[in-house]
Every structure is written in C-alpha cells, then in structure tokens.
Amino acid sequence: xSEFELLAEIRRRxxxxxxxxxxxxxxxxxxxxxxxxxxxxxxAVVEGVHFERRTSPLASIGHKAxxxxxxxxxxxxxxxxxxxxxxxxxxxxxxxxCLEILAGLEALAxxxxxxxxxxxxxxxxxxxxxxxxxxxxxxxxxxxxxxGAEPGDALAVTGxxxxxxxxxxxLTQPDQVSELSPELRGALEARQLxxxxxxxxxxxxxxxxxxxxxxxxxxxxxxxxxxxxxSGARLEIDAETLPLAPGLGEVAAGTGADPLELAVSAxxxxxxxxxxxxxxxETAVAALGQLGLALTRIGEVVAGEGLEIRRPGGGLLExxxxxxxxxxSPG
Amino acid sequence: xSEFELLAEIRRRxxxxxxxxxxxxxxxxxxxxxxxxxxxxxxAVVEGVHFERRTSPLASIGHKAxxxxxxxxxxxxxxxxxxxxxxxxxxxxxxxxCLEILAGLEALAxxxxxxxxxxxxxxxxxxxxxxxxxxxxxxxxxxxxxxGAEPGDALAVTGxxxxxxxxxxxLTQPDQVSELSPELRGALEARQLxxxxxxxxxxxxxxxxxxxxxxxxxxxxxxxxxxxxxSGARLEIDAETLPLAPGLGEVAAGTGADPLELAVSAxxxxxxxxxxxxxxxETAVAALGQLGLALTRIGEVVAGEGLEIRRPGGGLLExxxxxxxxxxSPG
Numbered sequence: 221x222s223e224f225e226l227l228a229e230i231r232r233r234x235x236x237x238x239x240x241x242x243x244x245x246x247x248x249x250x251x252x253x254x255x256x257x258x259x260x261x262x263x264a265v266v267e268g269v270h271f272e273r274r275t276s277p278l279a280s281i282g283h284k285a286x287x288x289x290x291x292x293x294x295x296x297x298x299x300x301x302x303x304x305x306x307x308x309x310x311x312x313x314x315x316x317x318c319l320e321i322l323a324g325l326e327a328l329a330x331x332x333x334x335x336x337x338x339x340x341x342x343x344x345x346x347x348x349x350x351x352x353x354x355x356x357x358x359x360x361x362x363x364x365x366x367x368g369a370e371p372g373d374a375l376a377v378t379g380x381x382x383x384x385x386x387x388x389x390x391l392t393q394p395d396q397v398s399e400l401s402p403e404l405r406g407a408l409e410a411r412q413l414x415x416x417x418x419x420x421x422x423x424x425x426x427x428x429x430x431x432x433x434x435x436x437x438x439x440x441x442x443x444x445x446x447x448x449x450x451s452g453a454r455l456e457i458d459a460e461t462l463p464l465a466p467g468l469g470e471v472a473a474g475t476g477a478d479p480l481e482l483a484v485s486a487x488x489x490x491x492x493x494x495x496x497x498x499x500x501x502e503t504a505v506a507a508l509g510q511l512g513l514a515l516t517r518i519g520e521v522v523a524g525e526g527l528e529i530r531r532p533g534g535g536l537l538e539x540x541x542x543x544x545x546x547x548x549s550p551g
Numbered sequence: 552x553s554e555f556e557l558l559a560e561i562r563r564r565x566x567x568x569x570x571x572x573x574x575x576x577x578x579x580x581x582x583x584x585x586x587x588x589x590x591x592x593x594x595a596v597v598e599g600v601h602f603e604r605r606t607s608p609l610a611s612i613g614h615k616a617x618x619x620x621x622x623x624x625x626x627x628x629x630x631x632x633x634x635x636x637x638x639x640x641x642x643x644x645x646x647x648x649c650l651e652i653l654a655g656l657e658a659l660a661x662x663x664x665x666x667x668x669x670x671x672x673x674x675x676x677x678x679x680x681x682x683x684x685x686x687x688x689x690x691x692x693x694x695x696x697x698x699g700a701e702p703g704d705a706l707a708v709t710g711x712x713x714x715x716x717x718x719x720x721x722l723t724q725p726d727q728v729s730e731l732s733p734e735l736r737g738a739l740e741a742r743q744l745x746x747x748x749x750x751x752x753x754x755x756x757x758x759x760x761x762x763x764x765x766x767x768x769x770x771x772x773x774x775x776x777x778x779x780x781x782s783g784a785r786l787e788i789d790a791e792t793l794p795l796a797p798g799l800g801e802v803a804a805g806t807g808a809d810p811l812e813l814a815v816s817a818x819x820x821x822x823x824x825x826x827x828x829x830x831x832x833e834t835a836v837a838a839l840g841q842l843g844l845a846l847t848r849i850g851e852v853v854a855g856e857g858l859e860i861r862r863p864g865g866g867l868l869e870x871x872x873x874x875x876x877x878x879x880s881p882g
Binding site for chain 2: 242243246247248249250251252253254256257258259260261262263264265266268269270292293295296298302304305306308337338339340342343344345346348350352354355357360363365366367433434435450
C-alpha cells in the first residue's frame with residue numbers, strides 16, 4: 221500500500237463541512253478557529269496490547285480508538301471539535317483494510333460532530349492508532365478537571381459498569397457462556413468493541429455542577445484512585461450500589477469471574493465518574509435522564525486520601541490496575 | 552516499566568511556565584487559551600521504519616520526532632504552542648531509556664518555546680512516537696498553505712540540502728567515507744539525528760510574502776511535487792543552483808551515491824521550500840539573513856502541472872519518493 225495514494229484517498233473522503241475548519245487534511249497542518257478554550261487529549265491503541273484483529277472487526281478498531289480519545293473530552297465537559305489520526309500500518313493490512321478502519325472512525329466522527337482534520341500514515345511492524353482530539357469550551361467554568369472533588373460531595377457514575385469486560389470475555393471465550401440471550405450477548409460485545417463516549421452527559425454533568433470528573437477507561441478501581449489523588453481527597457464506594465450491566469452476572473458465572481471484579485477492574489466502559497454536591501445530585505439525574513442515561517450514586521467523597529470499595533456484606537474489593545489485568549487477560 | 556509510574560515521573564518534569572496552558576499533563580485533557588487561529592499537525596516515527604536505535608541515540612529520537620512535527624508548523628508560518636506525545640514502549644526499553652527520549656523532546660521544546668502539554672504511554676511491540684503539535688497565528692494572513700504558488704513566482708529553499716541524507720549514509724556505512732573532517736562528519740550526522748525546525752524562517756517567509764510553502768521532509772523531489780499539485784502549477788528547478796550541504800560531495804564519492812540524488816531524494820533536511828513574488832525575494836533573503844540562514848533561489852513557478860528538476864549540463868533528475876528510498880536504504 222503506497223502511503224501517498226492512501227493519504228490521497230483518505231483526504232478525498234474527508235470533505236468536512238465544518239466552518240471552524242479553515243484548512244483541512246492535505247496541507248502541512250490543519251487550521252481551525254474556535255471560540256474560547258481548547259481542550260486536547262491524545263490516546264493510542266496498539267494491536268496485541270489493546271485489541272486483537274481476531275476479535276475486533278477493523279471498523280470497530282477505528283471506532284474504539286476515536287471513542288477512547290473523545291471520552292477524555294467528555295470527562296472535561298468539552299464540546300468535540302477535531303480529530304487527528306496517526307495510523308501505523310503493517311504489511312498484512314491492505315488498502316481496503318485501512319479504509320475499513322477509517323470508516324469506523326468516520327461513522328463515530330459523524331455521530332459526535334467531530335471533524336477528521338488531519339493525520340499521518342506510516343508503515344509499522346504492528347498496527348497502531350494514535351488519536352488526538354481537540355475540543356472546545358466557551359468559558360473555563362464549563363470545564364471540570366479531576367482535581368475539584370470536596371469532602372461531602374456525592375460520587376456518581378453514568379450508565380452501567382462491567383459491560384466492556386463481559387464483552388471481552390465473550391469475545392475471547394465464546395463457548396464458556398451459554399446462559400445468555402443473543403441480544404444481551406450482542407449488547408455486551410458492542411460495549412467492548414464500539415464504546416460510546418459520553419460527550420453530552422459530560423457537558424450536562426458539568427452544567428449541573430460536577431466538581432470533578434474522570435472517564436472510566438482503566439476501570440473504576442484505577443480511575444477513582446486517580447480522581448482521589450488529584451483532588452487530595454478520599455473516595456468511599458459501596459460496591460452493592462454499582463450499576464452492573466445486564467448479562468454481566470451470566471458472563472461472570474460462565475467464565476468463573478467475580479462480577480464485581482469485572483465491573484471495577486476490567487475497564488473500557490468509558491462511563492463517567494463524577495463528584496457532585498449532594499444537593500445538586502437530583503438535578504444531574506434529571507439532566508442525564510433527558511439523554512436517556514442513568515446516573516447512579518455509588519459513594520461519597522470524604523477527607524483523607526485513597527480509595528475504598530466496600531463489598532456487599534463486608535470486606536474490601538482490591539481493584540487491579542489496568543496493566544495487571546491486561547497482562548493476565550486471555551487477549 | 553509501569554505505565555502509571557512513568558507517566559507520573561514525566562508529569563513531574565513537565566512543570567510548564569506557559570500562561571496559555573491552563574491545565575497541563577495529568578488530567579483527562581489539556582486546556583489552553585491562545586488568540587486567533589490554531590494550526591495543528593501530527594507526525595509519527597517508528598523504529599525500523601524511520602530510525603534505528605543502533606544509529607540514533609535515544610535523546611535524538613525524541614528530538615527528531617518533535618522537530619519533524621514542528622517543521623510542519625514552520626511550513627505554515629505558525630508560532631509553536633504545545634506538543635502532545637504518544638510513546639509506544641517495547642519491553643527492551645527501560646524507564647531510563649524512556650526518560651532519555653523525553654529529555655531530547657524537552658530540550659527542543661525549550662529551544663522552540665513549545666510546551667509539552669500532554670501525552671500517552673503504552674506498551675508496544677515496537678518503539679514509536681506519535682507527536683501532535685499545535686501552533687497559533689493571530690490572523691489568517693500570517694499563514695501560508697501549499698496551495699498559493701502562482702506562475703511567475705520564484706522558488707526558494709532555506710539552508711542546505713542533502714545533509715540529512717549524507718548523515719544517514721555516514722551513520723549506516725561509517726567506514727566508506729574517509730575524506731571528511733571530524734567537524735563536517737559531526738555536522739552531517741547532526742543534520743540526520745537532530746534536525747532544526749525552521750520556525751522563525753517560516754514566519755519570516757510568510758511575512759515577506761511567500762505564496763506557498765512546504766517543509767522538505769520527504770525530499771525536494773517529492774515535496775516540490777506536492778506543492779505543485781496543491782497549487783495547480785508547474786515547478787521548474789535547476790539542480791545546479793541547489794545549495795548542497797558542505798561535505799555532501801565527499802560522502803557521495805565515498806558511498807558511490809550521486810550528490811544531487813541525495814540532495815533531492817534523501818529527504819529529512821527539514822528546510823523550507825517557498826514560492827514568492829520575485830520582487831519580494833531580496834526582502835526575504837534579508838529577513839532570513841537576520842536569522843543566520845541562507846535563502847537560495849532554485850527555480851520558478853510556471854503555468855502547467857508537475858515538476859521538472861534539470862541536471863547541470865542537460866537531462867532531468869528523476870526524484871525517488873520517500874517510500875522507494877526507504878525501502879532500498881541500508882537502515
């Protein structure tokens with residue numbers, strides 16, 4: 221596959237209708253004009269580390285790479301703007317394969333109002349995607365960092381947890397789980413393969429007064445720990461309040477996993493964890509309800525440091541970090 | 552090497568003193584405020600494709616990855632702002648090795664006034680760096696694309712050509728060239744390992760009225776072709792006017808290469824090619840002279856399409872593209 225021909229094909233397909241995008245793909249750099257503050261994040265996925273072509277369709281690889289990057293913008297409460305894609309292409313991936321990855325990216329970009337503004341393609345011994353996303357906010361008050369959680373705040377999480385981990389288990393050990401409807405199986409696999417960045421929810425939570433937010437990419441255990449550290453506070457979570465994805469129990473039973481462990485440590489759910497003044501919690505619930513998304517109270521912020529996740533009936537969950545889980549995962 | 556520990560160490564070292572950088576490394580995303588227009592480019596380097604650890608010190612790998620990305624901002628005439636780094640780390644690169652790469656990045660960032668605003672670290676079977684750089688311009692008139700060259704414009708190139716290619720030949724075939732002083736050898740190797748993005752020159756050329764610019768990353772032959780295509784014009788270049796890097800002739804003689812071929816096809820010189828109204832050429836020469844940089848007239852823009860590089864004494868140079876050259880290079 222010739223780098224130049226493929227770039228030309230990709231550029232032809234990226235006919236942006238974005239008035240803020242003044243120079244798009246095909247020049248030395250993209251030129252944009254946006255009001256206010258720029259919010260930028262980078263995120264990379266590597267074959268064999270974050271995905272396997274055996275279990276991920278190519279379009280899903282593109283979708284998920286962009287979703288993971290946009291999820292960081294969601295966790296700031298920012299509006300999505302542009303995305304820039306670096307693709308490292310191994311020799312066993314042909315032109316059509318590259319375009320399938322791009323199709324997955326494009327579809328999610330379209331759904332989220334993100335312009336694909338530029339990119340770079342290189343040969344590589346391993347397939348990888350490095351995404352940069354730029355978002356925007358008119359004022360700093362619209363943005364929420366990881367650092368503002370205060371003792372007394374409620375802790376809340378959007379949507380459902382454990383679905384992506386259950387989906388990975390289904391994809392890598394498809395014969396282990398028999399007690400599951402095709403609908404639930406498909407929904408859980410989709411949570412793993414094509415996650416949804418919670419952009420509108422992030423803006424709604426920011427508007428409702430969230431004091432700190434983080435997206436759950438590495439798992440609640442790891443990410444809640446980051447939020448606690450950046451905020452200089454302690455988080456206490458009751459595991460029995462966690463909103464578990466439908467079907468998680470069946471998958472855990474079939475694969476011999478602990479469902480709470482999957483919900484807390486498997487990661488990749490790309491839901492948002494937010495700290496919020498308890499007096500404003502119901503307002504936030506109503507705002508997310510308008511988006512068709514649940515907001516579940518799972519614990520609170522207290523003085524101190526660190527993180528505690530209490531098992532139902534006593535004892536603590538010891539969340540494993542991303543690295544450990546990945547090292548031991550069948551993928 | 553633990554991803555989290557390394558990220559924490561890196562963040563500790565990135566104490567930015569940039570008033571436009573409101574949220575730096577360590578949150579879900581960076582937050583910046585800059586006036587005017589944002590100019591953004593991405594660029595990736597992969598071990599075995601763009602560099603070899605055998606011939607590139609780790610700090611040089613970091614330097615060059617950032618330099619190549621900043622060179623795209625230079626070619627737009629933009630001011631450098633922030634950089635975001637994705638590093639894929641193989642198991643045979645330890646924590647100190649990662650920090651050496653970062654030290655090379657940091658040093659060039661300091662020299663160019665670029666803030667390292669964020670990044671991502673991942674395990675990878677192969678070492679790679681994907682850089683995103685964001686630059687800025689107060690008005691669109693300060694920026695120059697590849698598309699504005701007009702028939703009648705002069706074509707000019709900054710600095711010297713062929714140095715990076717000669718440097719690569721010296722690094723990969725060190726015993727082939729004996730007729731070269733240690734100073735020249737060091738200078739040519741530095742052109743290959745630690746190129747200088749022509750940021751100030753790009754702004755000066757834009758201010759002097761350049762109608763189109765591109766940076767010479769893939770070689771004059773390939774990059775002039777891009778400028779011709781984007782401008783819808785034909786470029787005619789006299790190879791005997793090309794400013795060849797001192798020592799290029801000796802390296803070419805020692806390695807059996809054609810010096811003009813190296814100057815036109817080897818690439819990675821990261822000089823700028825500009826089209827400019829001939830009446831403004833002397834102004835541009837004077838402006839670049841203030842920066843200690845030569846500006847050499849090498850040809851002209853005419854009506855038509857494509858690119859012609861005339862050999863001294865007759866005949867045409869057939870520049871090889873980046874892919875072909877890399878495929879046949881000893882690296």
